[in-house]
Amino acid sequence: MNIESLIMFCHVVEEGTISGAARIGYVSQPAVTKQIRQLENRYNALLFNRAGNKLSLTEAGATLYDYAKEIVQFYKRSQEAVDYINGKLETFLNVGASQTIGEYTLPELLGDFTKNHENIRFNLSIGNTPEILSKLRDNIIDIGLVEGILEEEKKLIDQDIIIDKLSTDELIVITSPSHRWRERKEVNVWELTEEKMIWREQISGTRRLIENALKDRGIIENINWFMELGSIQSIKSAVEADLGIAFIPKQTVKRELRFGLLREVKVSNFNLSRDLYMIQKNHRFRKIGLGKFIQFVKERK
Numbered sequence: 001m002n003i004e005s006l007i008m009f010c011h012v013v014e015e016g017t018i019s020g021a022a023r024i025g026y027v028s029q030p031a032v033t034k035q036i037r038q039l040e041n042r043y044n045a046l047l048f049n050r051a052g053n054k055l056s057l058t059e060a061g062a063t064l065y066d067y068a069k070e071i072v073q074f075y076k077r078s079q080e081a082v083d084y085i086n087g088k089l090e091t092f093l094n095v096g097a098s099q100t101i102g103e104y105t106l107p108e109l110l111g112d113f114t115k116n117h118e119n120i121r122f123n124l125s126i127g128n129t130p131e132i133l134s135k136l137r138d139n140i141i142d143i144g145l146v147e148g149i150l151e152e153e154k155k156l157i158d159q160d161i162i163i164d165k166l167s168t169d170e171l172i173v174i175t176s177p178s179h180r181w182r183e184r185k186e187v188n189v190w191e192l193t194e195e196k197m198i199w200r201e202q203i204s205g206t207r208r209l210i211e212n213a214l215k216d217r218g219i220i221e222n223i224n225w226f227m228e229l230g231s232i233q234s235i236k237s238a239v240e241a242d243l244g245i246a247f248i249p250k251q252t253v254k255r256e257l258r259f260g261l262l263r264e265v266k267v268s269n270f271n272l273s274r275d276l277y278m279i280q281k282n283h284r285f286r287k288i289g290l291g292k293f294i295q296f297v298k299e300r301k
Contacts, residue, residue: 003075005035006068009047012036013065016055039064073139077287091288094123096141098148098205100169100232101276102126104252106145113296120289129205136161136279142287143294147249148205148274164278166297170250171210171272174262176242186266189217196226196244198235206274210247213272236262247272 011021012032022029040047047061057065097106102124110122125132125141132144147169173192175181192214200207214220226244229235232252239246240261256262278297280290 003072005039007072008032008035009039010065010068010072012048012055013057013061018055069139091119092121092123093143093287093289093293094125094141095293096125096127096132096135096144096146098129098132098146099126100147100206100249100252101145103232104249109297109300112300113293117289117292120293128203130203133161133279136281139281142280142290144279145276145297146205146279147276148209160282162280162282164280164298166276166278168273168275171206171247171274172250172253173245173265173267174236174239174248174253174256175245175265176240177260177263178242179245179263181265182263184265186268188268189214189270190219190222192245192267193219193222193224196224198227198229198238198244198246199225200232200235201228201230206247206249209274210272213270217270249274 008021008025008027011025012018015021015024018029018032018036022032025032036047043060043064045060046058047064048055049058095106095110103126106124110124114120114122125135127135129146129148132141132146135141136144145166173187181187211220214223227238229238232248235246235248236253236256238244239248240256245265250264253262253264257264278294280294
């Protein structure tokens with residue numbers, strides 16, 4: 001058995017057919033079949049159920065696939081590590097980030113990091129926190145930076161995922177400069193029910209955090225649910241146009257507050273914040289460059 005047999009086995013599983021594996025492996029179909037037979041002989045077990053042109057994993061095949069993915073991944077990392085040391089390779093780190101961090105924090109962070117690490121490049125994926133967690137579990141990304149992991153989400157996180165708290169971000173209420181509260185610096189929580197509220201989409205972790213806080217105050221049923229928007233920028237634009245008010249992370253509106261495009265209104269005795277986290281898998285062998293990036297992020301928190 002060699003590593004190429006395990007790579008081909010993974011191709012067959014992921015493509016679902018011998019022909020698909022042959023195509024992406026640039027080999028003939030008989031060559032793929034031969035490697036699968038060699039694996040079955042090596043493990044003395046049938047790895048696939050064959051029904052016509054369709055393949056499905058046996059219990060033994062499913063068990064081997066979990067190990068094979070890890071073996072292939074670490075083999076590739078070993079190649080990258082040696083090539084990087086020999087100056088033959090620019091390494092790529094796949095970073096996942098929830099929307100606020102991805103749009104407002106990471107650009108400056110990555111810019112500062114790459115000034116001193118020219119051989120490290122980044123692929124960035126932006127999504128909500130559950131999506132980033134899923135991509136980390138599936139090894140699509142190497143590390144994630146997310147906000148507002150709720151307690152119920154923490155319970156569902158695999159034990160091999162490490163969660164490091166980085167910082168805390170305040171959530172504030174914003175209005176347009178022409179809003180009727182423009183002369184007021186503070187309102188009470190019940191006055192929120194008199195306004196049109198603009199929300200992120202339902203799957204947003206930040207939205208759920210706000211909803212839970214309003215529910216605890218007994219006013220969630222009285223909120224005027226006026227509009228749902230899919231991005232921070234669209235919410236800022238809607239509030240600036242005086243279509244309603246919104247809760248929003250303070251770090252995302254620093255510029256607008258400074259230039260008077262939006263206003264912050266305090267809510268008396270209602271302080272709301274969320275934690276920002278770095279999440280990573282507990283791998284024995286980290287991808288080249290990942291340790292340096294993790295250390296850099298921790299020093300910047």
